[in-house]
Structures are given as C-alpha cells and as structure tokens.
Amino acid sequence: SSELTQPPSVSVSPGQTARITCSGDALPTKYAYWYQQKSGQAPVLVIYEDNKRPSGIPERFSGSSSGTMATLTISGAQVEDEADYYCSTTDSSGDQYVFGGGTKVTVL
Amino acid sequence: EVQLVASGGGSVQPGGSLRLSCAASGFTFSSYWMHWVRQTPGKGLMWVSRTNSDGSSTSYADSVKGRFTISRDNAETTLYLEMNNLRAEDTAVYSCARGGVGTAPHPFDYWGLGTMVTVSS
Numbered sequence: 001s002s003e004l005t006q007p008p009s010v011s012v013s014p015g016q017t018a019r020i021t022c023s024g025d026a027l028p029t030k031y032a033y034w035y036q037q038k039s040g041q042a043p044v045l046v047i048y049e050d051n052k053r054p055s056g057i058p059e060r061f062s063g064s065s066s067g068t069m070a071t072l073t074i075s076g077a078q079v080e081d082e083a084d085y086y087c088s089t090t091d092s093s094g095d096q097y098v099f100g101g102g103t104k105v106t107v108l
Numbered sequence: 109e110v111q112l113v114a115s116g117g118g119s120v121q122p123g124g125s126l127r128l129s130c131a132a133s134g135f136t137f138s139s140y141w142m143h144w145v146r147q148t149p150g151k152g153l154m155w156v157s158r159t160n161s162d163g164s165s166t167s168y169a170d171s172v173k174g175r176f177t178i179s180r181d182n183a184e185t186t187l188y189l190e191m192n193n194l195r196a197e198d199t200a201v202y203s204c205a206r207g208g209v210g211t212a213p214h215p216f217d218y219w220g221l222g223t224m225v226t227v228s229s
C-alpha cells in the first residue's frame with residue numbers, strides 16, 4: 001500500500017510562512033488532500049485536489065504538488081493556525097485512502 | 109448544517125464485537141459516499157472503510173478486511189460499522205466522514221467527532 005511521509009513538526013513565527021511537505025510514491029498520479037485538526041476537534045479539509053481551497057478556508061492556505069511531493073503553505077501564519085496537519089491521498093486503485101503521520105505546526 | 113454523530117463505542121475484550129453508528133443530518137445523505145476513519149494518539153489517522161451512496165459497493169483497509177463490515181440505511185440517514193474479531197490494535201477513536209457525490213475519489217469534507225473503541229483484556 002502507499003505511504004506518505006511528513007515532518008513531525010514545523011515551527012514558525014506569527015506572520016511568517018509555514019511549509020509542510022508530504023512525500024509519497026502515489027502523488028505523481030493521485031491528488032493530495034490536506035486536513036487541519038485542532039486539539040479536541042474533528043479534522044477540517046483545507047486543501048483538496050492538490051491546490052483547491054474549500055469555501056471558508058482562508059486564502060493564506062495554499063497547496064501545490066510536484067512529482068512525489070505535495071506541499072501545504074500557510075502564508076502569514078496566525079496563532080489560530082496552530083494544529084496538526086495531515087496529508088492524504090489514494091492508492092493506485094483510487095479506492096483506498098492513506099494518511100501521512102501528521103505535522104504539528106506551532107506558531108509562536 | 110452538516111452533522112455527523114458517531115456512537116456505539118466502548119470497551120470490549122479481544123475477539124469481541126461492536127457495532128458503531130453514525131447519524132447524519134443536514135445534507136442529502138443518500139447522495140454521498142461515506143467513510144469510517146480511526147485515530148490513535150500514537151499513529152495518527154487511518155482510513156478504515158467506505159461505502160458508495162447506495163451501499164452496493166464497499167472497500168476496506170487491508171488490516172480490517174474480513175473482520176469489519178460497513179453498511180448504511182439511507183432511509184434512517186445512518187452509517188454503520190460492524191466490527192468483529194476485534195484486536196488490541198483496533199483500539200482507536202472511530203469517526204465517520206462524508207465523501208463526495210459520484211465517481212470517487214473524493215476528499216472528506218465533513219467529519220464527526222468520533223466514538224472511542226477500546227480492545228483490552
């Protein structure tokens with residue numbers, strides 16, 4: 001099955017740019033999805049199909065994907081962006097989903 | 109407002125069974141693919157299973173295949189997960205998530221908070 005690798009943690013100062021990477025062999029041919037999970041809350045979709053932002057997600061969240069790596073960028077990170085972020089994709093069949101291990105983003 | 113409320117979790121011995129439910133509201137349940145995802149503190153998120161909109165097609169993670177069964181009742185707008193032969197490694201918070209309409213794959217655009225399943229002797 002496919003695997004996705006994320007850095008365990010990323011730290012950034014308020015107003016700076018945070019970049020979270022996600023690497024996996026399926027990414028050249030499958031979309032990447034990104035989820036934000038704050039403590040005690042359900043995950044929230046922040047990026048789908050590599051770079052699309054759902055309604056209500058701030059413009060400072062953007063996504064890109066090239067080759068075996070997808071990247072979530074938070075431009076001008078805010079304190080309220082502190083959360084765990086998970087990337088996800090599907091396997092080669094498109095029928096099973098896989099998540100990365102998650103990245104804890106600290107804004108301070 | 110989309111709401112997904114999971115229930116049915118609890119403590120069970122290895123080899124035991126549980127049936128989880130996810131009550132959905134705020135959207136046309138019968139149009140959407142639905143998923144179960146579990147989360148453990150040490151291992152993050154893991155996709156468990158999905159069903160298409162009418163329940164005629166299902167898929168499972170390899171680690172639960174043959175032990176778990178996903179189903180749905182569109183009239184009752186409820187998603188189910190029947191879990192048999194439970195193992196310690198199945199211990200997790202189980203959440204339901206909404207997929208999309210039509211041909212997959214879809215992102216999970218709404219998630220419920222989940223119900224805790226503990227498998228221990």
